[in-house]
Amino acid sequence: MGQSRIFAILSTVVVTMALIPLAYLLWRTAGAGTGVVDILLDARTFRILMNSVLLAAIVTALSAVIAVPLAFFTVRTDLPGKRFWSIATALPLTVPSYVGSFIIISAIGPKGSIIQNLLMPLGIERLPSIYGLPGAVLAMTLFTYPYILLTVRSSLQNLDPALEEASRNLGYSQKETFFKVTLPHLRPSIAAGGLLVALYTLSDFGTPSLMRFDSFTRAIYIQYQSSFDRTAAAVLALMLVALALTILALEFRAMGKASYFGSSAATRRPPSVIELGKWRLPALMFTASVVGAALVFPMAVIGYWLVRASFTDEFIRGLLQLTVNSIYVSGLAAAVAVLAALPVVIYAVRYPGRFSTLLERMTYLGSGLPGIVVALSLVFFGANFATSLYQTISMLIFAYVVLFLPKAVGTIRTSMLQINPRLEEAARSLGSGSLETLQKVTLPLVRPGLVNGAALVFLTTIKELPATLILAPIGFRTLATRIWSATDDALFAEAAAMALLLILASGIFMSIILKQEAQ
C-alpha cells in the first residue's frame, strides 16, 4: 500500500509539470475577446483542422506499414547486418522537419530540382508537383516512422518467447503464429508509437509550411507572427488539445483491456531467431529502400551541397562546440525524461485505476501542441515563478522533459505491460523489499523500454528548435539552432554541414544505446 502511495505522489509531481502548457493556455484564453469567436466559428478554421486530421491519419497509417516490418526484421530475424540496420532505420528521426522538407523539394521539386535537371535532356521540363498533401505526407512519413519503429522494437524484445513456442507446438506455421500471436501482442506498442506520430504530425510547423500544405499549426503561427495575438493563438492551440484528447481516447481503446504478458516465469530469454529463408532478399530490399529514401537520399543531397562549399576556419572550429552542446543537452534530457516517466508508468500499469490512468494520459496533452506554444508557456512559468532557473540549462532540460515525456512514457509502458506482475509478487513474497524488487526485478525487465525511450527522447531533443531558441542560456548554441539560422540566411552549405553532423552524432549515440538493448 505504501508503495502505491509513493508512486501516486511521484506521478502526480511529474504530471503537474507536464500540465504547465495546458494551464498556461487556459490562463491566456481567459482574456479572449470576441474576435476569437469569429475565428473559431469560421468554416475555414474547421477545414484546416480537418486538413491536419487527414494528414495525421495518413502519416500514422503509412508509418505503421513501414515501421512494423522493419522492427520485426531487425529484432527477430536473421536479416544480414541487423545491427547496422537497427541504427540506420532509427536515424531519419534526427532530420529536422524543415531540413528534410527542404531537401525533398530541392531534390524532386517540380522545376529546377536535382532530378528534374537530370531528366532535362530527356525533354522533361517539369515534374508533377509534390506540393500540398503528397509532399507533406512524404516528408512526415519518412522522418517520423521511427517513433513506431522504436516502440515496436522494445515490445518485440520483451515478448515472452513461450507464447510463440506454444503456438508453434499447437501446429501453427511461422506465418500463422506471426499474425495470430505476435502481431496482436504488438498492438499496444503500435498504438503507442502511432500516437507519437499522430501528435507530432499535428504539432509540426516546418513541413506543412515548406510543402505549402494548409495545416492547423500554420493558423496558430499566423496569430503569433502577424497579429502578435497570444490570446487568439492560445484559443486555437486549445482546439489542438481537444483533438489530442480524442486521439488519446482512440489509442486507449485500440490498446484494449487484454493482458499482454506471458504466464511463463522464465522471462527474459532471448526470443528465437526466425530464419527468413526465401524472404531474406525481399526483407533486405525493403529495409534498404526505406533507409535509402529516409537516410541515404537526404545525406546524398547534403553531400551534394557540401561538395560545392568552402568553409571558413572559424566556422569549422565552432562545429565541435556545437556538437558537444547538442549531445550534452539531448543526453541529459533523455536521462531525466526516462527517470521522470518511470513512476508514472509503474503507477499506471501496476495500480490500474481511474486516477493512475488519467495521470498517464495527461502526460501526452502537451505533445500535440506546436513547439512555440509550449516554449511560451514555459517562458511565462519560468520568468514569473522560477526566476533563478529561467534561461539556465536546468530550465532548458525541464522544457525538453515537458515536451518529450510522452515518448519515454509510451515506450516504457509497452515494455511494462509485457511483464507478468506475478514475478514482482514472487520477489516480494520471498522477502525482497519494494525498492529491492523494483531494482532487481522490474527495472531489468523493462530495460528495452528504458533504452528505446531514451533513444526517442534523445533523437527528438537534438533537433528541437523553438524551446531551445528561447529557453537556452544566452549565447548557448546547438547544431539545431545554427542550422535554422543558416537556412534562414540561405547559407545552405553551412546548414548541410551541420545537419550531417547532427545525423552522425545521433548515429554514434544510437550505436551506444542499442548495445544496451541487447544485453
Added chain:
Amino acid sequence: MKMKRRTFLKYAAGAAVGLSAIGIIRKLFLDAPGGAPTLTIYSGRNENLVGPLIEQIRSGTGMDIRVRYGETAGLAATILEEGANSPAHMFFAQDAGGLGALSKEGRLLTIPDTLLSRVEPRFRSPKGEWIGITGRARTVDYNTSLVRPGELPDSIWEFTDQKWGGGRIGWAPTNGSFQAFVTAFRILEGNGKAREWLEGIKANKPQAYPNNTTIVDALGRGEIQVGFVNNYYLMRFKSENPDFPVAHHYTRGDAGSMINVAGIGVLDTVENRGLAEAFIEALLSPESQQYFARETFEYPLISGVEVEGDQKPLAEIDTPDIDLSNLEDLEDTLDMLRDAGIL
C-alpha cells in the same frame, strides 16, 4: 549478469548527476559577476548577419553585450510573456511590426531626439519609441532567363493582367513583409482597390511560399518567373553564386516599391539606459551602416552611406509616401486575406 542488467539505469542516473554537475559549474562560471555592466539584446535579426557587427561593437567599445537570437515574432511574444521579469534590455527586430506590438503594450522607452534625428522621420516611430537601423525595399524579383526586363510593368497593379496567369507569380501570404506590403496598399489606395488587387493576383493562380528565401530559391530554379519579395534576399543567393539567374525590378510610386525598416527599441526592463543608447549610436555610425550595406545588402539609413550590390540607391526608388507606424496593426489586412481565401 545482474550487474550488467542494471548498468543502463546506472548510466542514466550517472549521466544525469554528472551532467547536472557540469551544468551547475557552467552556470557559476558563465554568470560570474564581471566588472562592466551588461547589455542584453533579444535579436530577431539573424546571427550570421548581425553577429560580426555586434562583435565589432563589443571589442570597439568594451561593452559587455549578450545577444539572444530568435524569430522576431517569437521573441516579441517572449518579451511580453516575461513581463517585468524580462532579462532583455533591447529588442532588435526584423520589421516594424514586432516593435509595434511591444509599443502597443507600453514596453518601449522613448529614444532621445539626438539619436532619432539621424534617420528620416519616415524610418522611425512617430512617438520616438523605436528607430530604423536599415531599410528594406519591396521589389519584384524575376528569373532573367524566363522574363525579359521589358516585359515587366511599372505598376504593381499590372501583375493582375491575365498574361501573368498560370502560376508564373510567387508570393508569401503568411509572411510578415508581404502583409506589411498589403497594409501599405490598403492605406495608399483604399480597401476596395487592395481587395481587387489581391483577387486579381489570386485569379492568376500564384504559387504560395512560406517566405522570401523560398521564393528566391524557386525563382532561381525557374519554378516561378516573378516573385514579390524584399530586396536583400536575392543578394545573399548572388553572393554564393554570382550567376544566379534572378534580378530586381522596382515598380513606381506604389506599395510595390515601399521601404520598410529593421529597427531597434529600448525595453522598459533596461538596467542601464545610457548603455542601450550608446549601442544605438554605434549601430548608426558610418562604419556600422557601411557594414550593413556591404554584408546584408540592406539600405543604410544615415546620409552619406550608399547601398551596395548593384542595387538602386534609396533616393532613386520612387517610393510611396507612407507612415510605417500605420503598418503596425495588421488585423484588417489579415481579415481581408482570410476573406479573399488567401490565408
